[in-house]
Amino acid sequence: MRALKWIAALVVVAVLAVALVFFGNFFSKNSSSVNNSGTTKTTSSSSSKKGVQVTGKADDSVYKTVIKDGKYLTSKTRGLTAQQNAGNTFNLVGFEDGLLDFSKDHFSTSKYVFQEGQYLSTKTAIDWLNRKAGDNPTGLNPEDNGKTDDSRAPIYLQTIEEQDFMTQDGDNLKLAGIVIGMGMNTQDVYQKEKDGPSFTQDIDKADRIAHGKEMAAEVVKRYRAMKDIPVDVPIYVAMYAQAKDDSLAGGSFYSWNVSKSGDSLGSWTDLNNQTVVLPMQEGTTSAKSVASSLNTSFTNFVDKVQGFFPNLSSVTGQAAYTDGTLHGLNVKVSTQFYSATEIQSFANYIAQLAPSYLPNGVPVQISIEASTGMQAYVTSDGKDDTYTVTVLGSY
Amino acid sequence: MRALKWIAALVVVAVLAVALVFFGNFFSKNSSSVNNSGTTKTTSSSSSKKGVQVTGKADDSVYKTVIKDGKYLTSKTRGLTAQQNAGNTFNLVGFEDGLLDFSKDHFSTSKYVFQEGQYLSTKTAIDWLNRKAGDNPTGLNPEDNGKTDDSRAPIYLQTIEEQDFMTQDGDNLKLAGIVIGMGMNTQDVYQKEKDGPSFTQDIDKADRIAHGKEMAAEVVKRYRAMKDIPVDVPIYVAMYAQAKDDSLAGGSFYSWNVSKSGDSLGSWTDLNNQTVVLPMQEGTTSAKSVASSLNTSFTNFVDKVQGFFPNLSSVTGQAAYTDGTLHGLNVKVSTQFYSATEIQSFANYIAQLAPSYLPNGVPVQISIEASTGMQAYVTSDGKDDTYTVTVLGSY
Numbered sequence: 113m114r115a116l117k118w119i120a121a122l123v124v125v126a127v128l129a130v131a132l133v134f135f136g137n138f139f140s141k142n143s144s145s146v147n148n149s150g151t152t153k154t155t156s157s158s159s160s161k162k163g164v165q166v167t168g169k170a171d172d173s174v175y176k177t178v179i180k181d182g183k184y185l186t187s188k189t190r191g192l193t194a195q196q197n198a199g200n201t202f203n204l205v206g207f208e209d210g211l212l213d214f215s216k217d218h219f220s221t222s223k224y225v226f227q228e229g230q231y232l233s234t235k236t237a238i239d240w241l242n243r244k245a246g247d248n249p250t251g252l253n254p255e256d257n258g259k260t261d262d263s264r265a266p267i268y269l270q271t272i273e274e275q276d277f278m279t280q281d282g283d284n285l286k287l288a289g290i291v292i293g294m295g296m297n298t299q300d301v302y303q304k305e306k307d308g309p310s311f312t313q314d315i316d317k318a319d320r321i322a323h324g325k326e327m328a329a330e331v332v333k334r335y336r337a338m339k340d341i342p343v344d345v346p347i348y349v350a351m352y353a354q355a356k357d358d359s360l361a362g363g364s365f366y367s368w369n370v371s372k373s374g375d376s377l378g379s380w381t382d383l384n385n386q387t388v389v390l391p392m393q394e395g396t397t398s399a400k401s402v403a404s405s406l407n408t409s410f411t412n413f414v415d416k417v418q419g420f421f422p423n424l425s426s427v428t429g430q431a432a433y434t435d436g437t438l439h440g441l442n443v444k445v446s447t448q449f450y451s452a453t454e455i456q457s458f459a460n461y462i463a464q465l466a467p468s469y470l471p472n473g474v475p476v477q478i479s480i481e482a483s484t485g486m487q488a489y490v491t492s493d494g495k496d497d498t499y500t501v502t503v504l505g506s507y
Numbered sequence: 508m509r510a511l512k513w514i515a516a517l518v519v520v521a522v523l524a525v526a527l528v529f530f531g532n533f534f535s536k537n538s539s540s541v542n543n544s545g546t547t548k549t550t551s552s553s554s555s556k557k558g559v560q561v562t563g564k565a566d567d568s569v570y571k572t573v574i575k576d577g578k579y580l581t582s583k584t585r586g587l588t589a590q591q592n593a594g595n596t597f598n599l600v601g602f603e604d605g606l607l608d609f610s611k612d613h614f615s616t617s618k619y620v621f622q623e624g625q626y627l628s629t630k631t632a633i634d635w636l637n638r639k640a641g642d643n644p645t646g647l648n649p650e651d652n653g654k655t656d657d658s659r660a661p662i663y664l665q666t667i668e669e670q671d672f673m674t675q676d677g678d679n680l681k682l683a684g685i686v687i688g689m690g691m692n693t694q695d696v697y698q699k700e701k702d703g704p705s706f707t708q709d710i711d712k713a714d715r716i717a718h719g720k721e722m723a724a725e726v727v728k729r730y731r732a733m734k735d736i737p738v739d740v741p742i743y744v745a746m747y748a749q750a751k752d753d754s755l756a757g758g759s760f761y762s763w764n765v766s767k768s769g770d771s772l773g774s775w776t777d778l779n780n781q782t783v784v785l786p787m788q789e790g791t792t793s794a795k796s797v798a799s800s801l802n803t804s805f806t807n808f809v810d811k812v813q814g815f816f817p818n819l820s821s822v823t824g825q826a827a828y829t830d831g832t833l834h835g836l837n838v839k840v841s842t843q844f845y846s847a848t849e850i851q852s853f854a855n856y857i858a859q860l861a862p863s864y865l866p867n868g869v870p871v872q873i874s875i876e877a878s879t880g881m882q883a884y885v886t887s888d889g890k891d892d893t894y895t896v897t898v899l900g901s902y
Contacts (some may be wrong), residue, residue, distance in 0.1 A: 167852065177852040182814050184853065201879060205901035208847035228848060275848070285719050348855055354856050361902055387902045419577050432902040442902060451582055451622060452603035453670070457572040458579065479881075479899060482597060486874075486881040491897060502886060502897070504874065506600035507509065507756055507782045507827040507837060 164285055166225050167294075172177065175226030178278065178285065185229035189237045203354045206362025206387065209294040211273060214350045214365060219277040227387055229274025231290070231338055237272060240331075250334075252327045266313050266416065267302075268323040270354055271295035272331070278468065287341070290317070291348045292331060296324045298363070299356045312356075321367070324351045325380065332371045343374040350383075361387040361430040377504040384436070390429030390443075402436050406471060413469035421458050423448050438471055443478040450482045456503050459488040463499040470499045546860040559680055561620050570621030573673065573680065582623035583634045584668065597825070598690065598749045601757025601782065606668060606688035607762060609745045614672040614684055624669025626685070633669060635726075645729075647722045655699040661708050663718040664695075666690035666747050667726070682736070686743045687726060691719045693758070694751045708749075716762070719746045720775065727766045745778075756782040756825040779831070785824030785838075797831050801866060808864035816853050818887055826846050833866055835889075838873040845877045851898050855885040859892040861885065866890045 173364040178185045215226075236250075243265075244251035254265035277289040289364040298320065300313045328349040334469045335347055348370045355363040364385035369377045388403040391412045414427040425446040445462070459480055470476050476499075478490040526879045560574040573580045587666040610621075631645075638660075639646035659808035672684040693715065695708045723744040730742055743765045750758040759780035764772045783798040785805045820841040840857070854875055865871050871894075873885040883898040 167856050174851065174855050177856075179815065184815050184849065184856070202901050203749070205847050209900050209902075212848055212851070226848070226852070228846070420574065422581050430902040440900075440902060442900065450625070452600050453607055453621070454579065454581060456569065456607070457621070460569050461562050461572075477897075477900065489884070489897065489899070493887060502872075502884065504884075505604050505835075505837065505872065506597050507604075507825040507835060 133435060134215070145470075166285070172221055175221050175224065176280075178227040185228055185230065187273070188230060188233055200355055200357045200359060200362070202313075202359065202362035205297050207271065207293060207352050207354075208273065210352065210362075210385075211275060211291065211350060213269055214293075214368065215277065215291045216274055218370075221280070224277040224288060225280055225285060227276040227278050227285075229276055229290075230337065231276070231341060232272070236465045241269060241356045243267070243502065251383065252330065260311075262313055264302070264313065266297065266300035266315050267358075268296055268300075268315065268320060269294060269327055270297045287345055289346045289348070290335065290341070291350065292328075292335070293350050293352055293365075294322075294324060294328060294331070295354050295363075296320050296427045298353050301357060320353070321351075324367075328369060329377055333375050333378055336371065336375055346373075348375070350404055355387070360389045360428055363387065364432075378503060384434065386433040388431045388433065390431055402433050403431050403438075406441075408433055409469050409471075413465065416465055416469065417445065417462065420461060421447065421468055438474050440474050441471060441476045443470070443476065445478065445480045447480070447484075448483050450487065452505075455480065455482075455487045459490055459501045463490045463501045466492070466499050467497040523819055561675060567616055569780065570616050570619065572676075573620060573622040576585060580623055580747060582668070583625060583628055593758070595752045595754060597752055597754065597757035599757075600689060600748050601759075602666065602690050602749075603668065605747065605757075605760055605780075606670060606686065606745060609688075609763065610670055610672065610743075613686070613743060613765075617836075618674070619672040620675055620680060622671040622673050624679075624685075626671070626730065626736060627667070627669045630683055635667065636664060638662070647725065655697075655706075659697070659708065661692065661695035661710050662681060663691055663695075663710065664689060664722055665692045682740055684741045684743070685730065685736070686745065687723075687730070688745050688747055688760075688825045689719060689723060689726070690717050690747045690749050690758075693748050696752055715748070716746075719762075722770055727772055728770050731766070733771055741768075742766045742773070750782070755784040755823055758782065759827075768882055779826040779829065783826045783828065785826055797828050798826050798833075801826055801833065801836075804864050804866075805821070808860065810841065811860055811864065812857065815856060816842065816849075833869050835869050836866060836871045838865070838871070840873065840875045842875070843878050845882065847900075850875065850877075850882045854896045854898055858885045858896045861894050862892040863888070 130183075160293055163181065166176040167179060168176070176211050190218040212226075239250045240252045242248050242251045242253045243253045253267050254268050257263075257265045259265075259449075272295070273293045275291045275293075276287060277291070279288045280286075297315055298317075300315060302313065303310055328351065332347050332349060335341055336343065348368060350365050350368045352365050353363045355361060364387050366385065367380050367382050369380050371377050384418050386402060388407075390403070390407055391414060392403060392407045410429055417427055418424050425448055427443065427445050429444070430442045431438055445457075450458075462478060462480070466476065466478065473494055475494040476492045478499075479486060480488045480490070486504060488501065490499050490501050492499045535542065558576065561571040562574060563571070596726070607621075610694075634643055634645045635647045637643050637646045638648045639650045647664050648662050652658075652660045654660075666688075667690070668688045670686045670688075672686070673680040676685045677682075692710055693712075695710060696705050697708065698705055723746065727742050727744060730736055730758060731738065743763060745760050745763040747760050748758045750756060759782050760778050761780065762777050764775050766772050781797060785801075785802055786809060787798060787802045805824055812822055813819050820843055822840050824839075825837045826833055842853075845853075847898050856876070857873060861871065861873065868889050870889040871887045873894075874881060875883040875885070881899060883893050883896065884897050887894045
């Protein structure tokens, strides 16, 4: 599995490289101008295609973002990240969304402009994520100790992502802060021989946390050594525990630190986040009992929904907790057969049912899928207990 | 193709039958009670699982629907319809959604309860949709004339769907009207030999309309002969011209009629509906020139969007017109690579761009898809020019 993932990652990088050439040598243009002391000239005319611009924003919950020569400035490492997490796409989305939420706590959306990470190149990221070896001295994961059982040195660091926060001063954008997310494995999947069966190696929590702290310190040191990053720009690191590959939800961020200036990190602050898959399975660990009452009402909701609509395949949920308090719920309803009128009736039925069974006061997103794709979604922003129905029509 | 579709349809019907047994012999229970002089007893308690109930409704634009013994009353022919239209799923959704819109013009959502068609059984529908033959005397499509070129008798009637409208009187639901949609082929796809290559046969417009009128009269006569349908319940028929299989949009309803009582239909009323795929292809017929100014602004929108976001595969639209006036627009944006932050930025960018490029005053639905599925929606209800962004998150 792991070997396949790396091969896949390299293929993606190659495809991406071709795409970049196709789209006008996009990245190389960026790197020459944006990485120039972290300061870039912006143009104020939104119709101009040249130079750096920022998007407007729909509301205060989102950042303005950077447009360079008329194009959105994509992350340098996104293709890599996507493949790295291929074992569990919930990790991928949860990690990126969660990192952006973390960033919002430290860089106000009203003051800062968001820029996809531009300092860590794809090549450097691949080297860092690989094992340390004679031909890869910068590898952050441990050297291969030759073992193929639980005494092997696991891959601790699975993914890394950078987000940049800029301030706008007239026509210029200036780097004001960097947030680095590091996705740490709780379980490593590996093969004993090429194309052989996959084995799993659980990683001890204390071991994972200790290795994460070391790696984070090293990453901050390396970032600070990059010539375009000023010494006093704060660099945050946020540590994410990846969910296992077979989980129906992503992992969660468990601690963070910041280097205000220079190499040194401060002291670590723990984050108490949990993502719980609903309905909870029998024998779920007591650590997840935070969701036990929600699980009961969710199960009642599922019974009601499944009773209502024949041929329903499954109803699952992802509940996100911080410090023991629910802050969001996603529900996915899958069905195999449907007609357009059934979907309309069903979505409206769910909108009426949800306020009585699902928690109020937090955002709830219910998506209704058929084998042919997404059909409708029913959402509440958590401000009141009303739900909005959107049926994806077709003409 | 056609033969394969029929086989697929039969497989679906078989699967459906198994599902019905699994779900407690659901349909047979229904047919015995609902088809009882079109009157069924409803129970007023919403927690009761027995008897017939109706759902509440979120707003005035939707119907209340029928729940029978705690389950949604599904259409008897839905599995069949779905497979019949497999060549172009836009036809399927466009036909069903459009039929419901047609029904709303004749049966007010505030007065009537919607029930999925319960009078036409799957077996009868299959017989009707098949060719007339010695072993299928009720086939509505013409007998096979043995030809395999353009002189062959084509399949005119591709699909049929029934919708029932009920009035609620205390605990009873009473049939108040039936709407029958008939999907007519504009092009028939056939094979000269089993598993051989597919050929297409265009169907002349006048020929299609004439055959449709005959078939509609016959269908109404057969419905009126069903023992549970009172003689004075109005039966509407709405004729739909299916789009060709390779179209990126569905077809449109072109005429309707009603039998107020007895066998006889009134005079036909033409409907002037058009569905236009955007961007329009070079050489599109002048009949579609209704959309030429929209096509220009849509093309500018596409240029802007594609310039903004690298690796965008395609941006297509479906514009629906009635009597030359636009009444809705769906836009699908496909991209291959993405990160969660990119999708957020992109969706917000589109929400800012849309009011300047896309028409105001009509509902607009923009969906953003990646290879892993739907990522975000940007919608406007047409009441003002603001767009709502919904990013499908994950925890």
